[in-house]
Amino acid sequence: MSTLTSAFDWLTTGASWRGGEGIATRLGQHLMLTGASVGIACAVALPVGIGLGHVGRGGTLAINISNAGRAVPTFAVLVLLAIGPLGIGDTTTVVALTLFAIAPLVTNSYIGMREVDPGAKEAARGMGMSGVQVLRRVELPLALPMILLGLRLAAVQVVATATIAALIGGGGLGRFVVDGLANNHRDQVVGGAILVAALALLVEGALIALSRLLPAAARPASCPR
Template identity: 50%
Template sequence: MNIVQSAWVYLNDPLNWTNPGGILDRLGEHLTISAAAVAIGCVVALPLGVWLGHSGRGGGLVVLVSDLTLAIPTIALLTILPLTILGFGKPPIIVALAVFALPPLLSNAYTGIRQVDPETRDAAKGMGLSGMQLLRRVELPLAIPYLAAGFRTAAVQVVATTALASYVNGGGLGQIIASGFGLGISAAGGQILAGGVLVAALALAVEGILALVERLITPAPLRPLRRKTDRQTMATGAA
């Protein structure tokens, strides 16, 4: 039996799904960790990016924070943070992944607010809108394509990277891969491949669901802008 067949057998064994520590348990851990990390990233990055974009200042700060967080290897944070006051367990893993979620959330929030046409801002101010009214009624609605694209990118990246939590015994689907390596490739190569397929499938599912949500919440006149934003996000990721 080759490794692909072994992976197929592993995925089709109901006990591998329902046993304690099986696929369903690991999937729940994976989603919980990922959701918490993205939520923390949103709480930190979105208000900061929106405020900086609204004020027209801090473009250099956004680039600096994004570059710094991208430059820090996630696996390094996963091994260092448990040695701090956070201790071992889920909290340091969530914090490490939240740091990884910051760049797309912060940069897209800032860019989304800054891309609003200055003439539109001037017209809104001429109608007597205050700064907060301008932000709430004009800038944020027009920035929806950027905000949604940043959230989608962050969520997919975090879901894919959460597999690294297994290196510090943090659970998630990556634990299936780590357990397979512990048994040896010759004995559990199918399990290792199955774990990788599960992580990839989950990331693709999250991408598809959030792409649909992004389309639904983006007003029809802004959808060409959403497609342009998606291309810019993909180009930034490739760079």
Template identity: 50%
Template structure:
């Protein structure tokens, strides 16, 4: 109980939030590293997964390769980067986290596109759509739920793992934890862990809301409804 009280006391101290290298500043660094890593993973995983799922070739090997890469610890990558021109710092952390986030994004995107009803795809082609139009107007709306699940999983993992940045001078909320261990201030360690856990939970909730909004359905945001109507039109054509 004393440890929890120490953590609450640490979090209730305004100085710990506003000082240099305080919670607010470290939170900004943590979010920046995590956002860049997830965006980089999306820039790689979504186009590759969508293309492989669309053409239906080479996807199995790519997914297997990406899944094998999950076995490589992020800390090991950071250690390797230390002896390369990348070195220590936020850049090394962002690259390592991006590589860590690619597998769930790529795998879920590929599975989502391959799971689209083939009748819908064939009907879209019969309507005169080009390959690109089929990909964007017919397959993408229907693959969005699984694709967003991959993005959400990757984002939560990255937010939690970004604490390792503190070990390589990369900043972020992990500095509270590492500094607490050095000073044997375990209340600060628990406080840092609580902040990271809350941030991961908020990330999950935010991306779940985004996924809900983008998933085809009548009770969605306007953008989601437009995509729903496109998918429904393709589905109706498939039944004719």
């Protein structure tokens, strides 16, 4: 248990938070990598998933992309990209993280769109709504919970994978674990792991909160409840 107390000592010492290799810098790097990857992945994956779901095609693709994402080890992709053409660096990390965030986003937005009650869509069409109007005012609000679930899966996945990126020499909180292991600083290993776990749980919690608040706000005010 002495490792645990020394880990807490390391975490609570002001010096370990400051400087170019301090916790604050690493946390900033971790958030930057995560934010950039999830942002790019959303820009690519959401139009695809929502579009496929709207027209009702490509279901096999939408499910299989998720299965493939699960079978391919994140670590292998990171290393392949690092010793491949991209070399070691932030670009490599962001490319790998984005690839892994795309799968849950496409799959969940597709399922969300497909699970919208056909009756609701038909009623909207019967009221004279155009395809775009049905998409914006009926399908998207109803699919929002599933889309947000996809976002949460992707974000938590990316936070975890960004940790593994430290193994290929990337920045972020994983550095403490990897460097600590290499230099036999167990307090840093455990302290870094605590930080990583806390960050993942925080991101998950924040997105759960968002998925409770947003669907209610997205519901048109004129809609009787």
